Amino acid sequence: MKTVKISLNSIDKVKSFVNDITKFDYDFDLVSGRYVIDAKSIMGIFSLDLSKPIDLNIHAEENIDSVLDILKPYVV
DSSP: OEEEOOOSSSSHHHHHHHHHHHHHEEEOOOOOOOTETTOHHHHHHSSSSSOEEEEEEOOOSSSSHEEEETTTTBOO
């Protein structure tokens, strides 16, 4: 598992983020305080405080570099 900080401070960013990560079969979790939600859930993402960076847990062992390349626009 790898954890990165991401910023999703606009509706368009959230939509493109979800579209990008749904291409992968891995599990992705967003962690904000004590809340953990499925990062592939748009409704779940909008239930979080998006004004500050959020931790993204990537549950993948291999091909992590290809995932990180896709996530570059969101990483803080």
